[in-house]
Amino acid sequence: MSTPASVDHRILEFGRQWRNKPVLREIYHDLYRRMAGELAQGRTLEIGSGAGGFKEFAPDVITTDILSAPWLDLVADAQALPFAADSFGNIVMFDVLHHIEFPRRFFSEALRVLAPGGRIVMMEPAITPLSWPFYRFLHAEPLDLNADPLHDGAPAQDRDPFAANQAIPTLLAGAHRTQFAAAFPQFKIAPPRWLSLFAYPLSGGFKPWSLIPYGLVKPLLKLEEALLPVLGRLMAFRLMTVIEKRRP
Ligand SMILES: C[S@@+](CC[C@H](N)C(=O)[O-])C[C@H]1O[C@@H](n2cnc3c(N)ncnc32)[C@H](O)[C@@H]1O
Numbered sequence: 001m002s003t004p005a006s007v008d009h010r011i012l013e014f015g016r017q018w019r020n021k022p023v024l025r026e027i028y029h030d031l032y033r034r035m036a037g038e039l040a041q042g043r044t045l046e047i048g049s050g051a052g053g054f055k056e057f058a059p060d061v062i063t064t065d066i067l068s069a070p071w072l073d074l075v076a077d078a079q080a081l082p083f084a085a086d087s088f089g090n091i092v093m094f095d096v097l098h099h100i101e102f103p104r105r106f107f108s109e110a111l112r113v114l115a116p117g118g119r120i121v122m123m124e125p126a127i128t129p130l131s132w133p134f135y136r137f138l139h140a141e142p143l144d145l146n147a148d149p150l151h152d153g154a155p156a157q158d159r160d161p162f163a164a165n166q167a168i169p170t171l172l173a174g175a176h177r178t179q180f181a182a183a184f185p186q187f188k189i190a191p192p193r194w195l196s197l198f199a200y201p202l203s204g205g206f207k208p209w210s211l212i213p214y215g216l217v218k219p220l221l222k223l224e225e226a227l228l229p230v231l232g233r234l235m236a237f238r239l240m241t242v243i244e245k246r247r248p
Contacts, residue, residue: 008069008161011069015050017207020208023213031196031238034123034195035092035123038119038121038240039119040090042090042118043087046063046064046094047064048065048094048096048100049064051069061092064076079101079106079109085112086114088118089119090114090119090121093121094123097169098125098167101155103168104152104183107184110243110245114245115245116245116246116247117245119242120244121242122240125169125170127143134201139166149172150183173192174192187243190242192241193239193241198223
């Protein structure tokens with residue numbers, strides 16, 4: 001695929017690593033499978049699609065991002081979605097919630113565009129005792145466990161879409177869960193799913209290196225599956241959250 005100059009260089013770089021790293025794709029496909037397994041009936045909207053890896057896995061998904069790219073279906077800000085009420089069965093997001101300036105605005109919009117029984121299915125960083133030092137010191141994005149994940153304001157026009165607080169999803173699933181339930185009583189939030197123990201950090205993610213060969217990925221993921229119920233809350237690097245819009 002050609003690489004148009006107008007596309008944000010970080011999305012292009014993600015796309016390059018995605019195409020060049022079978023180890024990464026295998027690990028992501030395992031996570032995509034888990035997300036796909038949570039989808040409700042109806043059309044699926046992806047927000048923050050970036051390089052578009054999820055659509056390769058689920059071709060019917062409608063892809064959007066706040067940044068434009070020729071392979072995406074639409075430009076859309078999660079905080080002001082250009083869709084009618086009750087128009088989707090699902091919203092999927094991979095590594096996006098922690099980049100949204102005001103997640104509260106996204107949840108209000110999700111509530112509007114999802115049909116009753118519709119779901120938000122998100123895969124995000126998990127901040128656990130083991131993952132915290134990695135995300136805090138080895139990953140370029142900020143991490144602030146003292147932030148209020150539901151604070152509100154007017155979205156800035158010139159904000160960098162890659163600005164982040166990696167702690168937001170963990171705060172919403174944990175310390176701020178009650179606050180979320182009070183702010184959005186029409187949503188039902190499922191228990192957090194703590195995922196990814198060794199394979200993901202050892203793969204180097206979107207960095208050009210990997211400490212594991214391709215042949216070891218599937219056995220490692222199988223081992224993780226057995227260990228997750230015991231070690232997940234302490235060691236997980238990924239958090240999957242499923243939020244359902246209640247039926248009237
Ligand atoms: C880390 S990237 C993840 C991209 C892709 N989902 C993936 O897994 O490779 C985060 C994406 O969220 C997008 N984004 C940030 N703020 C957004 C917003 N308010 N609305 C929609 N997309 C947003 C960014 O432009 C970026 O493409």
